[in-house]
Amino acid sequence: MTAGTPFELPAKCDTCVVRHKSICAVLSEDELKDFNRIARHRRVPTGQVIAADSEIVFANILDGVVKLTKTLADGRQQIVGLQFPPDFLGRIYAKESPYFAEAATDVELCAFPKDGFEGMLRRYPGLEHRLFENTLDELDSAREWMLLLGRKTARERVASLLMMIARRAPNVGCSHTPDNNFAKFTLPLTRADLADYLGLTLETVSRQITNLKKADIIELIDNREIIVPNLDALEDVAGN
Amino acid sequence: MTAGTPFELPAKCDTCVVRHKSICAVLSEDELKDFNRIARHRRVPTGQVIAADSEIVFANILDGVVKLTKTLADGRQQIVGLQFPPDFLGRIYAKESPYFAEAATDVELCAFPKDGFEGMLRRYPGLEHRLFENTLDELDSAREWMLLLGRKTARERVASLLMMIARRAPNVGCSHTPDNNFAKFTLPLTRADLADYLGLTLETVSRQITNLKKADIIELIDNREIIVPNLDALEDVAGN
DNA sequence: TGTAATCATTGACTTGCATCAAATGCACTG
DNA sequence: CAGTGCATTTGATGCAAGTCAATGATTACA
Numbered sequence: 001m002t003a004g005t006p007f008e009l010p011a012k013c014d015t016c017v018v019r020h021k022s023i024c025a026v027l028s029e030d031e032l033k034d035f036n037r038i039a040r041h042r043r044v045p046t047g048q049v050i051a052a053d054s055e056i057v058f059a060n061i062l063d064g065v066v067k068l069t070k071t072l073a074d075g076r077q078q079i080v081g082l083q084f085p086p087d088f089l090g091r092i093y094a095k096e097s098p099y100f101a102e103a104a105t106d107v108e109l110c111a112f113p114k115d116g117f118e119g120m121l122r123r124y125p126g127l128e129h130r131l132f133e134n135t136l137d138e139l140d141s142a143r144e145w146m147l148l149l150g151r152k153t154a155r156e157r158v159a160s161l162l163m164m165i166a167r168r169a170p171n172v173g174c175s176h177t178p179d180n181n182f183a184k185f186t187l188p189l190t191r192a193d194l195a196d197y198l199g200l201t202l203e204t205v206s207r208q209i210t211n212l213k214k215a216d217i218i219e220l221i222d223n224r225e226i227i228v229p230n231l232d233a234l235e236d237v238a239g240n
Numbered sequence: 241m242t243a244g245t246p247f248e249l250p251a252k253c254d255t256c257v258v259r260h261k262s263i264c265a266v267l268s269e270d271e272l273k274d275f276n277r278i279a280r281h282r283r284v285p286t287g288q289v290i291a292a293d294s295e296i297v298f299a300n301i302l303d304g305v306v307k308l309t310k311t312l313a314d315g316r317q318q319i320v321g322l323q324f325p326p327d328f329l330g331r332i333y334a335k336e337s338p339y340f341a342e343a344a345t346d347v348e349l350c351a352f353p354k355d356g357f358e359g360m361l362r363r364y365p366g367l368e369h370r371l372f373e374n375t376l377d378e379l380d381s382a383r384e385w386m387l388l389l390g391r392k393t394a395r396e397r398v399a400s401l402l403m404m405i406a407r408r409a410p411n412v413g414c415s416h417t418p419d420n421n422f423a424k425f426t427l428p429l430t431r432a433d434l435a436d437y438l439g440l441t442l443e444t445v446s447r448q449i450t451n452l453k454k455a456d457i458i459e460l461i462d463n464r465e466i467i468v469p470n471l472d473a474l475e476d477v478a479g480n
Numbered sequence: 481t482g483t484a485a486t487c488a489t490t491g492a493c494t495t496g497c498a499t500c501a502a503a504t505g506c507a508c509t510g
Numbered sequence: 511c512a513g514t515g516c517a518t519t520t521g522a523t524g525c526a527a528g529t530c531a532a533t534g535a536t537t538a539c540a
Contacts, residue, residue: 149389150439199390
């Protein structure tokens with residue numbers, strides 16, 4: 001974890017838009033413009049911490065991948081969530097986030113100051129409802145991951161992760177025609193990050209990726225570029 | 241997992257009240273009575289499944305402990321949540337829950353039919369907000385548990401669980417004066433359930449409990465009754 | 481009061497993943 | 511294009527937790 005300087009509000013950026021599907025669905029064009037008045041566009045380089053400081057509660061991810069991590073006193077670390085565009089970021093209704101948010105890749109954000117965003121929530125009924133539904137989905141995902149961390153083997157974990165990326169990463173450079181069972185994507189994480197997400201060591205992750213390659217379940221173009229010729233085969237390995 | 245017959249709506253029970261602290265805080269006496277009109281009181285014996293059928297979306301736990309479980313095809317099981325009074329139960333805004341709810345002990349519920357409860361949500365602004373905050377707390381807890389499942393040792397896991405019970409179980413027969421660092425409580429789970437919650441086997445759980453006993457961190461009155469003479473000492477073992 | 485059933489503990493052995501240590505590959509730089 | 515640094519792979523070994531099996535302890539009940 002290479003923590004850079006904390007994230008700070010940049011100058012106003014008129015081109016910044018809230019892109020979250022749920023939000024866009026419940027807001028009119030004019031209301032979105034209202035959001036843009038308080039939105040601040042921001043680039044965050046790989047590895048930099050996205051601060052949970054008091055000025056920013058909430059941010060919409062425009063591009064890149066953000067990891068949420070928790071760490072024990074002796075340094076053992078666990079990634080407890082991965083956020084892709086157009087997910088939201090930030091623990092609303094709390095002063096501090098109980099976890100770290102860190103850019104796993106170069107990230108572009110549309111950030112909102114605390115007071116402004118909570119004002120928006122009051123102004124637009126239905127908006128909080130959408131955020132609530134997002135949170136319920138995140139809770140379901142977290143519990144899905146608890147099953148993985150508690151009960152799956154290393155091989156199943158790696159396969160499950162690849163399936164998850166293949167499903168969620170189309171916004172981060174995944175060319176993937178869902179119908180034909182084929183996927184090609186760029187891993188947004190290093191082996192060390194994969195390990196922290198899967199509750200394994202990076203060596204074990206590496207070995208399992210090698211095994212999947214030898215079993216012709218996946219192909220590697222390079223360390224990060226992966227082809228899954230048959231998603232069903234990968235799904236089988238993933239368990240469930 | 242001994243699945244009994246699915247849970248069904250009983251006859252109306254006038255003595256049933258919503259007891260959730262968050263709900264009570266935002267509703268008046270009259271509004272609570274409104275809730276009671278559609279509430280149905282229900283007892284569920286240990287081991288019985290609390291069905292996620294279409295008629296019941298939501299239930300307030302009055303007494304007992306409910307476990308939420310997910311299972312792999314080959315039977316490996318993980319408890320992904322434990323609900324104590326006065327928690328709510330049920331995946332709102334979804335037809336089906338992505339996990340099983342099962343009574344870990346004898347349980348008393350105050351249950352609501354789907355349509356009625358969602359009507360209430362619309363009628364009482366502020367209520368959904370409270371449920372949202374509850375869900376955010378549940379998400380934080382789930383992520384805390386991901387750290388445990390991914391990175392903690394068996395000994396740390398068992399100690400963490402006992403700490404969690406000592407904190408949350410005062411409503412289920414835990415005599416516990418938080419100031420004096422002492423706790424006494426009844427485990428609401430069998431060794432097998434503890435194992436399913438901790439991502440371990442029941443033998444490992446049993447051995448770790450024995451170890452904590454030998455190290456004078458805990459005392460056992462019987463298999464279920466536990467005394468923690470010094471919560472700080474237990475906290476140390478739990479890690480973090 | 482004996483028998484079964486359930487739940488928990490304990491012991492012996494096995495194994496999957498972690499740990500430790502090196503080697504390889506690749507991008508960048510002087 | 512040698513040299514440095516980082517990410518990844520590969521190999522050898524150890525250990526924490528799993529598996530298998532037997533024994534205790536309680537409670538239920540015939």
